[in-house]
Amino acid sequence: MKIKYLIAPLVMVLVFFTSTERIDAEGSTAKSLGFTPVSQELHITPGEPYTDKVTVWHQAENDMQYSITIRGFKQIEGHPGTAVLLSEEEEMASTTSAASWFHIETTEVVVPPQHNFELNYLIDVPEDAPSGEYYAQIFFHSEQELTPADEATMAYSHIAGGPTFLVRTGDEMDENISLLEFQATHKFYEKPDVEFITSIQNTGNVHVKPTGIIILTNIFGQELANIEFNPTRKALIRDSIATYVSEWESNYLLTEEGKLAVGPITAELTLYYTSESPGYSPITAETDFWIFQWKLALAILGAIIVLVWTIKSIKKSKSVKVEGEAENNIGKVNIIETPPTETKKNKDQNDMATEEPKDSSQ
Numbered sequence: 077m078k079i080k081y082l083i084a085p086l087v088m089v090l091v092f093f094t095s096t097e098r099i100d101a102e103g104s105t106a107k108s109l110g111f112t113p114v115s116q117e118l119h120i121t122p123g124e125p126y127t128d129k130v131t132v133w134h135q136a137e138n139d140m141q142y143s144i145t146i147r148g149f150k151q152i153e154g155h156p157g158t159a160v161l162l163s164e165e166e167e168m169a170s171t172t173s174a175a176s177w178f179h180i181e182t183t184e185v186v187v188p189p190q191h192n193f194e195l196n197y198l199i200d201v202p203e204d205a206p207s208g209e210y211y212a213q214i215f216f217h218s219e220q221e222l223t224p225a226d227e228a229t230m231a232y233s234h235i236a237g238g239p240t241f242l243v244r245t246g247d248e249m250d251e252n253i254s255l256l257e258f259q260a261t262h263k264f265y266e267k268p269d270v271e272f273i274t275s276i277q278n279t280g281n282v283h284v285k286p287t288g289i290i291i292l293t294n295i296f297g298q299e300l301a302n303i304e305f306n307p308t309r310k311a312l313i314r315d316s317i318a319t320y321v322s323e324w325e326s327n328y329l330l331t332e333e334g335k336l337a338v339g340p341i342t343a344e345l346t347l348y349y350t351s352e353s354p355g356y357s358p359i360t361a362e363t364d365f366w367i368f369q370w371k372l373a374l375a376i377l378g379a380i381i382v383l384v385w386t387i388k389s390i391k392k393s394k395s396v397k398v399e400g401e402a403e404n405n406i407g408k409v410n411i412i413e414t415p416p417t418e419t420k421k422n423k424d425q426n427d428m429a430t431e432e433p434k435d436s437s438q
Contacts, residue, residue: 108136109236119244123203133192141186142216148173149211156318157310174210174243207246208281214238251350252280258345258361265367268326268337275319283313288347298335338367
């Protein structure tokens with residue numbers, strides 16, 4: 077009984093313009109196939125065929141038969157610097173694939189262990205091809221039969237990525253992008269551990285490698301840090317959108333220069349994307365966020381509330397005590413200094429009775 081494990085070409089993921097690794101049926105990678113060059117960037121005049129070769133070496137310990145296929149690729153949605161092979165349906169509808177321009181001398185080859193072979197190819201760009209950039213990759217497909225201990229024959233299918241090709245044709249190369257989004261992933265942070273996302277759309281007809289800088293300033297206008305944008309120069313191919321991630325991380329709320337990294341922070345992005353004139357027509361954007369240690373703030377606020385309550389309680393206690401003493405003192409003064417009303421009245425009457433009457437005859 078034969079059980080086959082196949083991997084469709086459309087699921088093979090590769091890094092844009094870097095070497096790729098063979099993916100076997102169980103998802104592991106093997107490096108039994110090597111090749112040079114890893115990638116080619118070519119400028120070909122329409123109607124003028126271009127010829128070259130790829131050298132491939134086989135490092136496995138047994139013979140291997142490879143089927144050779146050429147297919148266009150597209151960028152994995154949202155991820156710069158990556159690509160995925162087109163399916164047959166996508167290939168037919170693609171306006172950026174160069175696969176149909178390639179002609180190779182053979183589509184099948186058997187390679188002995190520890191041997192190499194040369195694959196000659198020709199690229200014929202049609203005369204009516206629009207100016208711009210087009211993409212293709214050579215990849216190798218093989219099947220290997222294994223007989224485990226249970227004597228059931230199993231056939232494993234392997235796909236190995238080969239060199240990638242970037243083909244430019246015509247004279248009208250348009251490097252252009254549109255900045256769709258620039259912002260921090262959150263509006264509030266407890267410490268300087270901030271992640272920025274920048275979404276860019278390639279609206280030109282060639283790939284771009286946007287670079288730039290993000291400058292952070294605090295509420296006083298002091299520069300806290302500057303972050304290099306896209307330091308690994310991940311490419312964004314034409315007709316694609318990708319999100320770039322930048323990070324600012326610090327364990328301190330004060331910089332080495334003593335600048336305060338608390339409160340509202342402004343991040344300003346400056347993007348450069350042209351290769352011919354790198355400093356020409358930069359794109360800028362701003363976003364704001366807060367660094368606020370709310371746990372510490374709540375602790376301080378709680379301490380202040382307790383302190384104020386304590387002070388008010390002490391003052392209230394003292395006030396009650398003073399008022400009580402004042403009432404006692406007022407009662408004592410009234411008893412000592414205020415004469416009885418009846419005593420004063422009797423005294424006045426006695427004074428009037430002892431006064432001698434005047435002689436009217438005089």
